[in-house]
Each structure stands twice: as C-alpha cells, then as structure tokens.
Amino acid sequence: MKKITALALALAMALSLTACGGGNAPAKSTPAAGSNNASGSAPAGSVDLSNLSVTCVVPYDAGGGTDAVMRGLADAAKGSFKNITVENRSGAGGATGMLYGAQAKNDGSIVTMITVELATLEAMGNNAGLTYTQFKPIMMVNSAASAITVKADDDRFDTLEDFIEYSKTNKVQVGNSGIGAIWHLAAAGLAKTAGTEFNHVGYDGAAGAITDLLGGHIDAVAVSYAEVNSFVQSGELKVLAVMANDRLEAIPDVPTCKECGYDAVLGTWRGLGVPANTPDEVVDELYRIFSEAAESDAFKEFMANTNNVIDIMDGPSFNTMIGQQLELYTGLVEDLGLKIG
Amino acid sequence: MKKGNLVLAAVCAVLGVGIIAVASGYPKAADYGTGVPGPGLWPIVISIVLLACTAILIYRTLKMSPEKNTKIELWTTGTRRVYLTMGILFVYLLVLPFLGFIIATFVLELIFIQWFAKKNPIITAIISAAITMVVYCAFRFVLNVPVHTFGIFTI
Amino acid sequence: MSLLAEIFTTSLTPMVFLYMAIGVLSGICIGALPGLTATMGVALLLPMTFGMDAAQGILMLLGIYCGAIYGGSISAVLLHTPGTPASAATAIDGYALSQKGEAGRALGTATLSSYIGGLVSVACLWLISPLLAKLALKFSSAEFFLLAVFGLCIIGNISGEDVEKGLICGSIGVLVACVGIDSVTSYIRFSPEGNYNFMGGINYIPIMIGLFAMSQAFENIESIFEEEEVQAKLTNILPRKEDLKKIIRIAPLTGLIGTFIGIIPGAGADIGSFVGYNVARSIAKEPELFGKGSVEAISGPEGGNNGVTGGAMIPMLTLGVPGDAVTAIMIGALTIQGLTPGPMLFSTNKVLVYTIFLGMFIANTLMCLFGFAGIRLFTKVLSVPKVILTPAIFVLCVIGSYAMKNSLFDVWVMLIAGVVGYFLAKVKVPTSPAILGLILGPMAEKNFRTALLKSGGDPSVFFGSVIAWFFIFLIVISLFGGKIKALLFKKKAI
Incomplete structure (x- = not known):
C-alpha cells in the first residue's frame, strides 16, 4: 500500500494540466529526441564536467511525478556529461534518498532532486537527521500550488468565502495526500489564515482523497490542480481557489486565495541539490548545464505534456526560500500539534 | 514438537507482552481530540490476538497425543x-x-x-x-x- | 464494424503486436524474478514508451502487466519463490505439486487459469466498465476496513491443521507492518531513534523473499548431498481432462472476483490471489487436497490475480482513478502522451479505448501462448543440479531484495526473515499468513481509524452501507461457514 501512496503522490504532479510558461512548440515530437546538441557549447565556468558520469537521485519511486521531471531534465542535459543516469532511492517519505544524496561525493557526480519534503520532514520532526543545510541547492525546477476543490454539484460552496464561512459553523472534511504531507499543511495553512478549522483526513496519496471526494464521502480536497484537472474538465469537480501568487493559466476564472482575502500561498516545489561542501565552481557549472537543459524546447515540451509547470530559480534564492519554507511549516506543524518526539 | 511449540509460545508471549508494554505508552485518542484511536491501539489489539493464540497453542501442545509429538531435529x-x-x-x-x-x-x-x-x-x-x-x-x-x-x- | 476496421488500420498495426510481444515476454521474466514486481517492471520500462505513440506505449505496458502477474507463478511453482506478491498463494500448492514431479501440470494449470482470469476481466472491462466504475466510488474507509478484515479471515484457510499457528504468524506479520510512521497521526512506532530505515516502515517484499525463497534454500542445504529422487517429468503440460474440468469450474469465478477486487482502488493482484485461493477452497471438489498439491488451489489464485489486471483498468479508464499501483503508473504514461484518462476519454478517444480493450485481449492470448510454449524451458531450471541452483538462489534473493529500494537494509531484512522462516517451518508454522498480515494489516488499521475520523468517532459507519453489510456477511461465512454447513447437513440427515 505504501507504494501506491508514493505513486499516487507523485502522479499528482504528473497530472497537472497547467500549461508551461514558455512558447513551446506544439509539434508532437518525442521528448527524448531533441536537445543533445548542448555539448557543442564550450563550458563557461572554470571547471569542465563533460567527462563526469552523473547520477541523479530521485527520492521517490520510478514512474511518479518527481521521477518523470528528473528523467525529462536528465534527458535534456545528457549531452553535457559523459553520461547521466537516474536512480530511485525511495523510502521514509523521501528522507532516504535525500540523505543519501546529501552524504554523497562532493564532485558533482551525484545530483539529488530535492523537494518540498526537505522542509516539511524537518518541520514534522521525522527527518532522521536530514536538514536543508546539508545541501547546496543548484536551482529550483518546477512548482505547483494547492487547489481547494469540491464537488461540482455541491450547492453549499460556490466561492472560497462560502467554504470558509461554512467551516466556521460546521465540520468540513478536507482530504489530503497524507498526514504531514504538503497538501495537509497547505490546507492547515489556509485554515490558520482564515481563522477557522478543518477536519483533515489523510489518505495514502492524492488519488484516494479524490476518489473519496467523487464518492461524496468527504467535502473537499486540497491537492494540486494537476491532480484534479481531469475531473474539473469533465464537470465533476470544481476548484474554489488556488493557493498561488497568480491565477493559473489553465483555470483563469478561478481566483487565488490572496484575492479572496486569505493570504495563503502554499504548494510543492522541486529542484536540484548537491552536498553542501561541493565547490562553488562545480555548482555554477551544474547550474549552467541544468538551466540550459531546463530552457531547452525538448524539456519544455516534455513538461507541457506531463502537465508540469516549469519554475526556475537560481541556487542562492532557492536556498533562502527553503529556509523560509522550513520556518513556515515549523509554525504550522506546531499549531497542528503534529510535531513528533 | 512439544518443545518446539513451547519455545515458539514463549517467544510469542514475550513479544506480545513487550509490544503491549511499549504501545501503551503511546499517545491516547484523547491527545488528538478527534475521536480516533491513537497509534497504540492497533498493536495492542493484535498483540492480544497473538497472546490468545499463544495460550491456545500451549493448551493444545500440552494435550498433544504422543504419536503426534514427532521429534524436531535441530542438531544433525x-x-x-x-x-x-x-x-x-x-x-x-x-x-x-x-x-x-x-x-x-x-x-x-x-x-x-x-x-x-x-x-x-x-x-x-x-x-x-x-x-x-x-x-x-x-x-x-x-x-x-x-x-x-x-x-x-x-x- | 467500422470502428473495428479503424482500430486495425490505425492503431493495431504489426508494430503494436511486436511491442506487445516484447512487453509480455519481458513481463514474464520480470515477474519470475523474485523482488521484481509488476509495478516495478512497468515503472522501469515506462521511459521506453515516451518515444512511442499512445497505443504502442500503453499496450506494451499492459503486456508487461499481464505477463508479470502471470510470470510470478513460474518461480512460485518451481522454486517455492513467489516472483511477485500476487503469486504467494500459488506457491503453496504449486511447489507441492512440483515436488511430486508434476511441475509441468502445475505450470499448465497456472497458465490456463491465468488466461481464463485475464479473459474474464477483459470481458468485464469491455462490456460493463461504466457500470462497474460507479462501484469503485462507493468504497470508502469503512468498506476498505471490512474488505481487509475479510482478507485476514483467509488466514484460517491457509493455515493447514493448526489454525492458531497460522494466526500467530499472521499477527506477527501485522505487527511488523506497524513499524514506522503511523499514517494517521504520523507518530513513529517501534523504531529506533533517528533510524530512517525503520521510520519508513519495513518493506514486505524482502520479507516475502526471505520467508519463501531463502528459508526454502536453507532447507535444501540440509539435504544438499543426497541424491535428488524427484526428477521433474514433463508430462501433462496441457491439462488433463479432469484437471481441465476443475480449472473451468474455478478460474472463471475467481477471475470475476479478481476483477471486482481490481476495480476497488487500493486493492491489487496480491489481495485478488488470496481471495481467489479462499473462494477456490470453499467451492473445491477436493478441499482436503489443499496445501498438498491441488490443481484447484493453483487455479483459484492464478485466475484471481490475472482477473485483477482488467479490473484495475476499469476505474482508471472510466474515472481516471487508478485501480492499483500499476494502473497509477499507466495514468502517468497516458498523460505524457497528452491524454487524460477519465470520463472524457471514452468520447474523445474512442478508438484508443477500444484498442486498449482489444489489445488487452491479445496480450492475454500472447501470455498464454508464451506460457505454454515456455513450460519446457522454464522447467529446465529444475534440472540444474541443486548444488549450483541453491547458491544461485542465494544471490537472486540478495539482489532481488536490494532492487526494490536499492537498499542494503532490505537485504538484511530478507536474510533475517529467511532465518526466522527456516525455524518457523521446523515447528510447522505456515509462513504465508505473515504475508497476508503484512499486506492487509496496515490497510485494515488505517481505514478503521480514517473511517472513525470521518464519522467523528461514531462506529455505526461500519454498518452504514450495502457493501459494508455484504462484507460483514462474507466475514461471517468465512469464519463460521463450515459450522453452518455442518448444521444444515445434520438437519437434512434427520
């Protein structure tokens, strides 16, 4: 059952329909085909990594969303290294793989996909010694915001305000992908901002929560828009608001929580990191290679096909952001009384 | 067989009692305030099942007919x-x-x-x-x- | 008719057949290797489909899926090593038959039953999937809890003579599954401080490999220098008439049950096979043979686990909700192609949907053909001298348990499970209940508590729906069915 959780969690991401920002070519070519001419350009940094064999560690199972993003990016960057392979090291909610990556060799040969769990696991206290300072972030690659979603034929809620007001007098059941997981914390964050309380119901992955919502067993889910997109399109579910800074391109009519007066911007993100003691010039060169790969048409098309949003941020700002997120989630976890040990 | 069963029973008894001892120290339902059983309940219930089965095993082993009591060879x-x-x-x-x-x-x-x-x-x-x-x-x-x-x- | 023509001209090209054949073959191999499950196989080969079109990609994955679920039975029969958890129930009687020198008969039964189970589920998928899809949504935590409890009741039937020993083993399985982060409160149970190997919970695949394969290998060591009396005779690859009768009686029914299990999100082929075993036992002509090498006991779980394949596709295609872990990956495969599974798929991509239906039928047929053609080849494994086969099994056990999560900790878990399994076998404790407990224990606990969370602590949720009562009925029957039967017969006698 754990596998299913991890898969469903990851799938959540793969499902997102939000179109990617760039002007991507709509032609249906295979994502694996393009972008191996990156090796032609001369390295700009002081180190040459073209003879390095790079292993990308994904802290979740193969076939999930995190895995898909990493494989797509590795494919787009394959011309810049001697070779590049993707390795899955799942377990303990992502802690296993990230700990492995944090303790790896510092020559840039092991690049780890770091995700929002880097902050949430530590906030929860089940990080097994994992902390974000063990990493030197290279860049953020993509992100997705939480979307408050209810049944389309639910007359009680037409707007987020309805939902919040209703929750103040009644018990609403809000489903998430797992207790302490990002969507749980996102829903809790909204409740905290709005001064109300939800009854959080944790599932093994977002799919279970959505199924229960479709069956009318709970009132709402707070997962990413990607995960509910197909049901919104078929008219079975509706999104009340998204916890993003700006409205999503796929659903321009749906307001953000900020617009509704609840300042909650919460969601998941993924990026790349190397051990903290990696030399700066190696990190710079990795940033150059991977940001080039992330802006390649092949990767853009891949991300559009898998419905992921590309959201690039450089290493130092990414590092600052992770620190802020940790603080935010630590506060939330304390409010929720979820802290372990 | 008799001896083997009794060793098994002893191991299970220790395991069951040990788990009940550890799990009863876990947070109770009241600590969460949601009306949901705490993390300790399920292991305790299963340990009770384990202990009950162990008791049955001991009873049946002691009443075992001699012809069923085949010897277990552990040092050949x-x-x-x-x-x-x-x-x-x-x-x-x-x-x-x-x-x-x-x-x-x-x-x-x-x-x-x-x-x-x-x-x-x-x-x-x-x-x-x-x-x-x-x-x-x-x-x-x-x-x-x-x-x-x-x-x-x-x- | 025009739809059919369109399917054959546009999507079911010879190339697709080739991809499907590759998929089924690699699926069988992956399934037969302990430690590599159907989920892993599909996930590992998923990147290969990125370059294909939608029909090619999804049908290759389907081939892997069907092949792997069947392939697990090969090593279960020949080596007492279920290749995937879905074949754990098959190992019991399959290996018993194999030891009598009737490996061919066991494999033939498994192949034909898998085929029948697969066919039944494809038929359901084709004919009544929109109807059945609604059923999946009726399942909520309370129903899942009762389903899991029903599954746990099967322990009584796979325990042989001493039911209390089976229950002891099952309880230990459930307790082992408690280790790690509790998913309802995220409290860490029975785990050394700060050890993330325990924190994430103990994976049951290495335990299964240890309990079945490793302990069996240890037992082989005991008599490693003795002449092997049993040589596998390759008679009866095609099932005999009386076997055929039994298979036809059992496999379609367990296939149908497997389909229903598949539809329920979160219940996969492993549960389908155990329920199949249980049903087979209750309707068998010779239930006394169960555990000693019964054809019916192989037919039941094999029909059940392959029945799950089509069933799991139903909610995936009609609702966009995965029926099990494998179909969850398939949703990913479809979205990469720019397709969104769900109600819209039937109207916007009718040809693709029917290509999948037809393709699944073909994949099952290929599986059956490869299966029968390969039985001679598979059983060659048994002619490898024990003195070489056993050390090779050790290596396979080690690497198989490592492969799941690329973790050496899992290899230790496997070895310890193997040692424990060896001694448990000495005191005649059946080990398959432990697997059942490991799979169903967490499902029962989590859903029990989630149901109460949703109802605010009100236990009446467990009696609140027709499905709930249906499972309560099944639980009562499986616990006291024998006694009720006896009572009825007594009355008739008077």
Whole structure:
C-alpha cells in the first residue's frame, strides 16, 4: 500500500494540466529526441564536467511525478556529461534518498532532486537527521500550488468565502495526500489564515482523497490542480481557489486565495541539490548545464505534456526560500500539534 | 514438537507482552481530540490476538497425543550445515558494502559451489563467475538497478 | 464494424503486436524474478514508451502487466519463490505439486487459469466498465476496513491443521507492518531513534523473499548431498481432462472476483490471489487436497490475480482513478502522451479505448501462448543440479531484495526473515499468513481509524452501507461457514 501512496503522490504532479510558461512548440515530437546538441557549447565556468558520469537521485519511486521531471531534465542535459543516469532511492517519505544524496561525493557526480519534503520532514520532526543545510541547492525546477476543490454539484460552496464561512459553523472534511504531507499543511495553512478549522483526513496519496471526494464521502480536497484537472474538465469537480501568487493559466476564472482575502500561498516545489561542501565552481557549472537543459524546447515540451509547470530559480534564492519554507511549516506543524518526539 | 511449540509460545508471549508494554505508552485518542484511536491501539489489539493464540497453542501442545509429538531435529549434520550457511551469508552481507557486489558475490559462489559440488576448482570458478556476471549485468544494465554504487570496485 | 476496421488500420498495426510481444515476454521474466514486481517492471520500462505513440506505449505496458502477474507463478511453482506478491498463494500448492514431479501440470494449470482470469476481466472491462466504475466510488474507509478484515479471515484457510499457528504468524506479520510512521497521526512506532530505515516502515517484499525463497534454500542445504529422487517429468503440460474440468469450474469465478477486487482502488493482484485461493477452497471438489498439491488451489489464485489486471483498468479508464499501483503508473504514461484518462476519454478517444480493450485481449492470448510454449524451458531450471541452483538462489534473493529500494537494509531484512522462516517451518508454522498480515494489516488499521475520523468517532459507519453489510456477511461465512454447513447437513440427515 505504501507504494501506491508514493505513486499516487507523485502522479499528482504528473497530472497537472497547467500549461508551461514558455512558447513551446506544439509539434508532437518525442521528448527524448531533441536537445543533445548542448555539448557543442564550450563550458563557461572554470571547471569542465563533460567527462563526469552523473547520477541523479530521485527520492521517490520510478514512474511518479518527481521521477518523470528528473528523467525529462536528465534527458535534456545528457549531452553535457559523459553520461547521466537516474536512480530511485525511495523510502521514509523521501528522507532516504535525500540523505543519501546529501552524504554523497562532493564532485558533482551525484545530483539529488530535492523537494518540498526537505522542509516539511524537518518541520514534522521525522527527518532522521536530514536538514536543508546539508545541501547546496543548484536551482529550483518546477512548482505547483494547492487547489481547494469540491464537488461540482455541491450547492453549499460556490466561492472560497462560502467554504470558509461554512467551516466556521460546521465540520468540513478536507482530504489530503497524507498526514504531514504538503497538501495537509497547505490546507492547515489556509485554515490558520482564515481563522477557522478543518477536519483533515489523510489518505495514502492524492488519488484516494479524490476518489473519496467523487464518492461524496468527504467535502473537499486540497491537492494540486494537476491532480484534479481531469475531473474539473469533465464537470465533476470544481476548484474554489488556488493557493498561488497568480491565477493559473489553465483555470483563469478561478481566483487565488490572496484575492479572496486569505493570504495563503502554499504548494510543492522541486529542484536540484548537491552536498553542501561541493565547490562553488562545480555548482555554477551544474547550474549552467541544468538551466540550459531546463530552457531547452525538448524539456519544455516534455513538461507541457506531463502537465508540469516549469519554475526556475537560481541556487542562492532557492536556498533562502527553503529556509523560509522550513520556518513556515515549523509554525504550522506546531499549531497542528503534529510535531513528533 | 512439544518443545518446539513451547519455545515458539514463549517467544510469542514475550513479544506480545513487550509490544503491549511499549504501545501503551503511546499517545491516547484523547491527545488528538478527534475521536480516533491513537497509534497504540492497533498493536495492542493484535498483540492480544497473538497472546490468545499463544495460550491456545500451549493448551493444545500440552494435550498433544504422543504419536503426534514427532521429534524436531535441530542438531544433525544437515542442520549444522544450514547454520554454517547462515553464518557465511551473514559475513557476506557484512563485507558486501566494502567489497562491492561483484567480488563479494563471486567469492560467495566459489565457497558454496566448491563446498557442495566438490568439482574441479577451475570449473567452480567458471560457474561462479558466470552466475555473478549474468546476475550483475541483468540487473545493472537491463533492469537499471544500481548494484555498482558501493564497494571498492565500481564499474 | 467500422470502428473495428479503424482500430486495425490505425492503431493495431504489426508494430503494436511486436511491442506487445516484447512487453509480455519481458513481463514474464520480470515477474519470475523474485523482488521484481509488476509495478516495478512497468515503472522501469515506462521511459521506453515516451518515444512511442499512445497505443504502442500503453499496450506494451499492459503486456508487461499481464505477463508479470502471470510470470510470478513460474518461480512460485518451481522454486517455492513467489516472483511477485500476487503469486504467494500459488506457491503453496504449486511447489507441492512440483515436488511430486508434476511441475509441468502445475505450470499448465497456472497458465490456463491465468488466461481464463485475464479473459474474464477483459470481458468485464469491455462490456460493463461504466457500470462497474460507479462501484469503485462507493468504497470508502469503512468498506476498505471490512474488505481487509475479510482478507485476514483467509488466514484460517491457509493455515493447514493448526489454525492458531497460522494466526500467530499472521499477527506477527501485522505487527511488523506497524513499524514506522503511523499514517494517521504520523507518530513513529517501534523504531529506533533517528533510524530512517525503520521510520519508513519495513518493506514486505524482502520479507516475502526471505520467508519463501531463502528459508526454502536453507532447507535444501540440509539435504544438499543426497541424491535428488524427484526428477521433474514433463508430462501433462496441457491439462488433463479432469484437471481441465476443475480449472473451468474455478478460474472463471475467481477471475470475476479478481476483477471486482481490481476495480476497488487500493486493492491489487496480491489481495485478488488470496481471495481467489479462499473462494477456490470453499467451492473445491477436493478441499482436503489443499496445501498438498491441488490443481484447484493453483487455479483459484492464478485466475484471481490475472482477473485483477482488467479490473484495475476499469476505474482508471472510466474515472481516471487508478485501480492499483500499476494502473497509477499507466495514468502517468497516458498523460505524457497528452491524454487524460477519465470520463472524457471514452468520447474523445474512442478508438484508443477500444484498442486498449482489444489489445488487452491479445496480450492475454500472447501470455498464454508464451506460457505454454515456455513450460519446457522454464522447467529446465529444475534440472540444474541443486548444488549450483541453491547458491544461485542465494544471490537472486540478495539482489532481488536490494532492487526494490536499492537498499542494503532490505537485504538484511530478507536474510533475517529467511532465518526466522527456516525455524518457523521446523515447528510447522505456515509462513504465508505473515504475508497476508503484512499486506492487509496496515490497510485494515488505517481505514478503521480514517473511517472513525470521518464519522467523528461514531462506529455505526461500519454498518452504514450495502457493501459494508455484504462484507460483514462474507466475514461471517468465512469464519463460521463450515459450522453452518455442518448444521444444515445434520438437519437434512434427520
């Protein structure tokens, strides 16, 4: 059952329909085909990594969303290294793989996909010694915001305000992908901002929560828009608001929580990191290679096909952001009384 | 059989009581305030089932008819061989992270096949190398399992 | 008719057949290797489909899926090593038959039953999937809890003579599954401080490999220098008439049940096979043979686990909700192609949907053909001298348990499970209940508590729906069915 959780969690991401920002070519070519001419350009940094064999560690199972993003990016960057392979090291909610990556060799040969769990696991206290300072972030690659979603034929809620007001007098059941997981914390964050309380119901992955919502067993889910997109399109579910800074391109009519007066911007993100003691010039060169790969048409098309949003941020700002997120989630976890040990 | 059953019962009793002792220290339902049983309830319930079954086992063992009471041989040439095998595998797992998969596995196969098959050492070596390489290549290259990431010899 | 023509001209090209054949073959191999499950196989080969079109990609994955679920039975029969958890129930009687020198008969039964189970589920998928899809949504935590409890009741039937020993083993399985982060409160149970290997919970695949394969290998060591009396005779690859009768009686029914299990999100082929075993036992002509090498006992779980394949596709295609872990990956495969599974798929991509239906039928047929053609080849494994086969099994156990999560900790778990399994076998404790407990224990606990969370602590949720009562009925029957039967027969006698 754990596998299913991890898969469903990851799938959540793969499902997102939000179109990617760039002007991507709509032609249906295979994502694996393009972008191996990156090796032609001369390295700009002081180190040459073209003879390095790079292993990308994904802290979740193969076939999930995190895995898909990493494989797509590795494919787009394959011309810049001697070779590049993707390795899955799942377990303990992502802690296993990230700990492995944090303790790896510092020559840039092991690049780890770091995700929002880097902050949430530590906030929860089940990080097994994992902390974000063990990493030197290279860049953020993509992100997705939480979307408050209810049944389309639910007359009680037409707007987020309805939902919040209703929750103040009644018990609403809000489903998430797992207790302490990002969507749980996102829903809790909204409740905290709005001064109300939800009854959080944790599932093994977002799919279970959505199924229960479709069956009318709970009132709402707070997962990413990607995960509910197909049901919104078929008219079975509706999104009340998204916890993003700006409205999503796929659903321009749906307001953000900020617009509704609840300042909650919460969601998941993924990026790349190397051990903290990696030399700066190696990190710079990795940033150059991977940001080039992330802006390649092949990767853009891949991300559009898998419905992921590309959201690039450089290493130092990414590092600052992770620190802020940790603080935010630590506060939330304390409010929720979820802290372990 | 009787003795074996009683040893099993003793182990289970210790396990059951131990788990109940640990799990009763876990947070209670009231600590969460949601009306949901705490993390300790389920292990306690299952431990009670375990203890109940253990009690039945003891009762049935004591009333066991003598003809059903077959002797369990735990110290024959055969079982001693098994214990030695277990020991070798234990050592193998201990050295595996340092020697890497290929060397450790080749040596392991060499030991076992030479011991069991008593063939010409060269043939043994060839068979061991073949098994090791087939398994290694199938998992490393076809199935993409990273069996090469630990040990001194990483290719 | 025009739809059919369109399917054959546009999507079911010879190339697709080739991909499907590759998929089924690699699926069988992956399934037969302990430690590599159907989920892993599909996930590992998923990147290969990125370059294909939608029909090619999804049908290759389907081939892997069907092949792997069947392939697990090959090593279960020949080596007492279920290749995937879905074949754990098959190992019991399959290996018993194999030891009598009737490996061919066991494999033939498994192949034909898998085929029948697969066919039944494809038929359901084709004919009544929109109807059945609604059923999946009716399942909520309370129903899942009762389903899991029903599954746990099967322990009584796979325990042989001493039911209390089976229950002891099952309880230990459930307790082992408690280790790690509790998913309802995220409290860490029975785990050494700060050890993330325990924190994430103990994976049951290495335990299964240890309990079945490793302990069996240890037992082989005991008599490693003795001449092997049993040589596998390759008679009866095609099932005999009386076997055929039994298979036809059992496999379609367990296939149908497997389909229903598949539809329920979160219940996969492993549960389908155990329920199949249980049903087979209750309707068998010779239930006394169960555990000693019964054809019916192989037919039941094999029909059940392959029945799950089509069933799991139903909610995936009609609702966009995965029926099990494999179909969850398939949703990913479809979205990469720019397709969104769900109600819209039937109207916007009718040809693709029917290509999948037809393709699944073909994949099952290929599986059956490869299966029968390969039985001679598979059983060659048994002619490898024990003195070489056993050390090779050790290596396979080690690497198989490592492969799941690329973790050496899992290899230790496997070895310890193997040692424990060896001694449990000495005191005649059946080990398959432990697997059942490991799989169903967490499902029962989590859903029990989630149901109460949703109802605010009100236990009446467990009696609140027709499905709930249906499972309560099944639980009562499976616990006291024998006694009720006896009572009825007594009355008739008077």
